[in-house]
Amino acid sequence: MNLIQFAQDAIQLEGEFELHDLPRLSLEQTQSAQAMAHSPRVKWSLLGEPDMQALEVTKLVSEPRATRLAVPQTLVAKLGLTLQAQTSIELTCQRCLSAVVCNLDAQRQFRFALDEAAALALDDELEDDVLVLSQAFDAMELIEDELIMAMPLVAMHETCPVSLAQHSGSSIESDASSEKPNPFAVLAQLKTKRGQV
Numbered sequence: 001m002n003l004i005q006f007a008q009d010a011i012q013l014e015g016e017f018e019l020h021d022l023p024r025l026s027l028e029q030t031q032s033a034q035a036m037a038h039s040p041r042v043k044w045s046l047l048g049e050p051d052m053q054a055l056e057v058t059k060l061v062s063e064p065r066a067t068r069l070a071v072p073q074t075l076v077a078k079l080g081l082t083l084q085a086q087t088s089i090e091l092t093c094q095r096c097l098s099a100v101v102c103n104l105d106a107q108r109q110f111r112f113a114l115d116e117a118a119a120l121a122l123d124d125e126l127e128d129d130v131l132v133l134s135q136a137f138d139a140m141e142l143i144e145d146e147l148i149m150a151m152p153l154v155a156m157h158e159t160c161p162v163s164l165a166q167h168s169g170s171s172i173e174s175d176a177s178s179e180k181p182n183p184f185a186v187l188a189q190l191k192t193k194r195g196q197v
């Protein structure tokens with residue numbers, strides 16, 4: 001894909017593939033039979049951006065660091081793309097350890113740079129992420145990167161399945177009462193003692 005043309009013409013591409021097509025993201029998935037049998041769809045779109053934040057480009061040109069860049073960079077710096085991707089993935093709930101399906105929703109803007117040096121300079125100046133045009137562009141890899149970054153730090157049900165929660169809750173309670181003193185009772189005792197001293 002010619003990325004410069006893509007951005008200048010504000011071309012929009014969209015499509016779908018399967019989660020199984022993304023090897024690194026697939027590794028994050030629970031290895032349950034259900035998750036292995038059913039591969040969620042990954043919906044994605046890439047939109048060429050012919051004119052991203054012109055003000056920032058003006059700022060770029062006036063700054064000392066930017067003047068070291070080749071002139072075409074100031075033109076290229078207006079070009080970019082918006083990436084969007086959605087999928088769902090089955091993860092392990094860190095509270096009840098059963099499967100929880102998480103929706104992943106990624107959206108990010110990238111600005112183009114001609115080479116690594118220009119990308120580094122741009123990275124300092126701009127909040128957007130930078131794509132280096134001299135490197136091979138792999139849309140699928142970029143989409144996978146963004147979906148991985150959209151994953152929750154800790155996967156958890158909003159409300160864990162009731163049957164599981166009751167079951168584990170009651171077993172923990174009975175274990176606790178037979179082996180350890182109730183922490184709230186201990187706390188109450190401490191308070192009483194302190195009150196007496």
Ligand SMILES: [Zn+2]
Binds near residue numbers: 094157
């Ligand atoms: Zn849970």
